[in-house]
Amino acid sequence: MENPNQEIHDEPLEPTSSHGLWLTGRFLHQLLQSSKVALPMLVLALVAGLSQSLNGIFFQLYFWSRRADSDFYLLEGDNLFRVFNLLTALIIVYLFIRGVLEGRKAWLLLKLSETDDDALLEGTERLGKMFRWLTLWGAVYIGRIIFIEFWAAILG
Amino acid sequence: MTNTPLDAPTGFIPADDDRPAGEWMEGYWATIALWAKRFAVLVFAFSAWQSYLEIDGFIRYQQWTVGLDQIYILLIISYSVAEALLYGLLGYYCFRFAQYLERALAGQDQLLLEKAFRFLHYFGRVGLIIACLSIVSSISQWSYTINVMSEYDPGQFSEEPVPLQSED
Numbered sequence: 001m002e003n004p005n006q007e008i009h010d011e012p013l014e015p016t017s018s019h020g021l022w023l024t025g026r027f028l029h030q031l032l033q034s035s036k037v038a039l040p041m042l043v044l045a046l047v048a049g050l051s052q053s054l055n056g057i058f059f060q061l062y063f064w065s066r067r068a069d070s071d072f073y074l075l076e077g078d079n080l081f082r083v084f085n086l087l088t089a090l091i092i093v094y095l096f097i098r099g100v101l102e103g104r105k106a107w108l109l110l111k112l113s114e115t116d117d118d119a120l121l122e123g124t125e126r127l128g129k130m131f132r133w134l135t136l137w138g139a140v141y142i143g144r145i146i147f148i149e150f151w152a153a154i155l156g
Numbered sequence: 157m158t159n160t161p162l163d164a165p166t167g168f169i170p171a172d173d174d175r176p177a178g179e180w181m182e183g184y185w186a187t188i189a190l191w192a193k194r195f196a197v198l199v200f201a202f203s204a205w206q207s208y209l210e211i212d213g214f215i216r217y218q219q220w221t222v223g224l225d226q227i228y229i230l231l232i233i234s235y236s237v238a239e240a241l242l243y244g245l246l247g248y249y250c251f252r253f254a255q256y257l258e259r260a261l262a263g264q265d266q267l268l269l270e271k272a273f274r275f276l277h278y279f280g281r282v283g284l285i286i287a288c289l290s291i292v293s294s295i296s297q298w299s300y301t302i303n304v305m306s307e308y309d310p311g312q313f314s315e316e317p318v319p320l321q322s323e324d
Contacts (some may be wrong), residue, residue: 020176020177020264021181021182021185021261021265023174024174026270030273034276041283044287045283045287048287048291055294055301121180121184124184127184131188131191131192131194134195135194138195142198145205
């Protein structure tokens, strides 16, 4: 008499899961939902960032121009610090704008990714570039803060 | 309905219209995970710095103010501390996104991949809140700048010009 349990163990097991990464409908729909949040976020971040940066630069230039008239010497007074401040502010603004614009392009493409494979591929590539530009921006921003603190500590 | 053995692996089962991601997509995801992690660390550092500045400022101001002024200072600084903590949350979501993406790529785990992009969605939501708060901050900064400019007295900084040695 055959063992009924043996028959069950002899049957080949059908695979119940699959390894590997897939472009599922749920994943692509998630990208679409994320683009609806990310696009307004990037626009508002660009407006806020530009506004704050222009405010800071304008503040510096206005009071710099209102000082007593005299010839400009780089190493005189705090002129070197002001020039450093201004240049780094411009670099920070540039890096921020590059990051945000790259992000905007990425999410506009990812919005179409449910039906367009090229948009999905290019959008994903640009998302990596967005994080790269924003990382550079963050590094320069924090580096500037650290440098200013160090400078102030040295000068007392 | 078929019986499955207790030790059968559970996990993702692709549908008929699902497609494999492919090497290029996985390559881009690897790049995203790398840079997102670095960005998250910088956001954490900024959040910690901002929190320290605000708390230090509050401790200093508290010594000089009394009564209602202390409450106003507390409200203003609480707002700034809340903004700094939001940056911390932004960094957390970005870090988790990068971490789950790395693990998904390493283990070829579809569920982790989808979880990673859910954290990217949360990152976007927190970023949107921070962007709105930043616009409010920038409006107050501009009003402060215009206020200071209108009250600025150029004579306040006038000094006797110091003759250069060559002019002696």
